[in-house]
Amino acid sequence: MANGNQVIQLFEEFAPKHLAVEGDKIGLQIGTLNKEVKRVMVTLDVLESVVDEAIENEIDLIIAHHPPIFSPLSQVNDRSTAGKITMKCIQHNIAVYVAHTNLDVCVGGxxxxxxxxxxxxxxxxxxxxxEEPVYKLSVFVPETHAQDVSRALGKAGAGHIGDYADCQFQVSGTGQFTPLDETNPFIGRPHETEQVNEMKIETVVRESQKKRVLKAMKDAHPYEEVAYDLVRDEIDGHVYxxxxxxxxxxxxxxxxxxxxxxxxxxxxxxxxxxxxxxxxxxxxxxxxxxxxxxxxxxxxxxxxxxxxxxxxxxxxxxxxxxxxxxxxGHHVESVMKRGVVDMLSEKFLKAKIDVDLMISEVNTNPFKFR
CATH class of the missing domain: 3.40.1390.30 (NIF3 (NGG1p interacting factor 3)-like)
Known part of the structure; x- marks a missing residue:
């Protein structure tokens, strides 16, 4: 079991929203993610028969490729298909999350x-x-902890250049600081200027990695105030x-x-x-x-x-x-069902999340050959 927001956070690590084409109907369309999720179903389309399948299997969250709501609804009632779908989902507390062009564009999508x-x-x-922006990250760390911070940066994904990983440049120098009132310095005492042998570690970070890399850096760094620079670089980023x-x-x-x-x-x-x-x-x-x-x-x-x-x-x-x-036919995009389930299974295993994943078995292809 996991919180719905946690499930979608893991999903969006794979297919972030910013990759979607402008104006695309993506994200949470029906229900809430602020709930516990035990069972997730992946589908290409959200038809009424798919919702019935979800109800029968006690699904908490549907992840779909095609949005069930394409245009704003002026009314939500049982007189329209979108209205029926929305009502059934809400009545049975089923959330519907859509990943459309961001799932098309992302690597491995x-x-x-x-x-x-x-x-x-x-x-x-x-x-x-x-084209994903690239940043140069420079962080100053005491020599005694340089290896810890270096490893944390690499593990978080920083330093990828082409087919090379853990690309960094390190140079030694002297860091200086004076702790003020209300500080609890790792080195030195308040109001006494301190000089420390430090390493400057430089590496590159992609836009999608920023939050994860900075958190890993701060967690591994011994100082309560980490000195670092993050500057947009002009080198070519990954093209999506x-x-x-x-x-x-x-x-x-x-x-x-x-x-x-x-x-x-x-x-x-x-x-x-x-x-x-x-x-x-x-x-x-x-x-x-x-x-x-x-x-x-x-x-x-x-x-x-x-x-x-x-x-x-x-x-x-x-x-x-x-x-x-x-x-x-358009329906061959149904390859996404197995792809998403396999991807989430791996992420859930790493995050130690116990959530059941199910592939919708309803054939949503409207065409038949005679």
Whole structure:
């Protein structure tokens, strides 16, 4: 059992809200997180049948990818679908939390799960949406505790540059301070100027790590007032964005690639645009409705673009560009159910949280093939 806010805090370490596209409907949509949570269910969509499933399984919190409330509700009653869903959830004290484009954009999220499903390698972001700021952290610590603080910084995630971890620079010097009234100094006495052999430790910290790194630094530091600088750096930060682009292990004809996508996502059929005999090796993937990003896939040199909800005229545009498209449907984003459960299971284990996780078994795909 855990507090609902604690569960979502762990979730947002993986898919922070600031990664969401502006105006996206994310976060807590129904109910409260200020309660004890025993059971969590993960779903792609929040339909009434999904809520009934949650009620039957005594679920306290639903984590969904698609928001059940897209537009503001002027009324909450049983005359609208959104109203029925909202009422049922409130009546049974079920909270509904939504992670949409932030779960698409984050590292290891929906688009990475989709890329893994079809076997893409060497993937990169297709459409950049956010570059994470990087800061230089400098902290001054007595030599006797420099190793403790250094280890704490690395353990909290500071010092990652490319494929290198624990990157730091250390230089020795003399620190000086005079404790005033009401102080309880680790070294020295009030109103006596003290000089101490200290180390200056410099490292880099990403925006998403700031709070965690600073807390770890202060917890490991012996002083009651820690002297440190945190300055925005001009070096390039990690780039986040929608979609991924990568390469297949080996080239396939479009016909065989379409069959591969169909099998990978377990769908009954796919829509295909392009010459079935053409060779496909470089592939762009974007979960959900990817109509806006056909040109981006072409610009990045993709042979084929895997996305959902392709419009008729956009298919014509893709043909004119010479870009093959495979549309397995919007519903293939359901890979997020297993992905989120696996991710949270690992986080709960590390945090020693005993919360049951369940994947919704309701098929929310509205389409059938005949």
């Amino acid at each position: 929906v688009n990475d799960w989709m890329s893994e499903a079809i076997g893409l390698r060497d993937t990169k972001v297709l459409v950049p949406t956010y 964005g929608l979609g991924r682009i990568g390469r297949l292990e080996r080239a396939l004809t479009l016909e065989k690639f379409a069959d591969h996508v169909k099998a990978s996502f377990g769908v009954e059929g796919v829509r295909v645009v392009g010459d079935l005999e053409r060779s496909i090796e470089k592939v762009a993937v974007l979960g959900g409705d990817g109509n806006k990003y056909v040109s981006a896939a072409h610009f990045r040199g993709a042979d084929a673009y895997v996305t959902g909800d392709l419009y008729f005229h956009v298919a014509h545009d893709a043909m004119a560009l010479g870009l093959a498209v495979v549309d397995p």
